[in-house]
Amino acid sequence: MANIKKGDLVQVMTGRKQDKGGDRGKQGKVLDILGEQNRVVVEGVNYVTRHTRVGQTQRGTKTGGIETVEAPIHISNVAVVDPSTKKPTRVGHRVEEQVKDGVKRTVRVRYAKQSGKDL
Template structure:
């Protein structure tokens, strides 16, 4: 079961610090999860410049040039942020019984473990 999903608030926990031009400590929402490559794309983190060949659309407007967008980073380099404390935390799962239309079903639910000072 995936610990990080699209739309989660995560924090970068490894890499160069922001003082050295890196992204460690930055928080952002997950835009996309690439499960087959174990990577996530986080909003505002790991910006790269991409040179796009100049082209023309149907209307005649020019496209291309230098674009910046977020690149994927490995899922082990981010941690889920606890919504209460706004600190990175570990994720746990617990089984809860949910009743829908008179049918009881057991589902695994994510929850944020207690976030400590050492994370």
């Protein structure tokens, strides 16, 4: 089971500091997960400039030009943020039994471990 999922709030743990133009310490939502490359796309982090070819839509409007989009960042460089303390934390899993429509099921549930000072 993955520790980081789409829609999680994460914080960038490595890289250049924000005062030097980097993204370390920024928090954002996970927009996409690229499982094969072990990378995640985080909202507002790791902006790159992309040049797209000029084209036309059905209505005749021009598309293309220079865009800034979020690029993927390695999954080991981000940590999930604890919703109660707003600090980065590790994620644990516990097995619980749920009763739904009279049927018992065992499910693995993610939970935020206690946020430490070091993270």
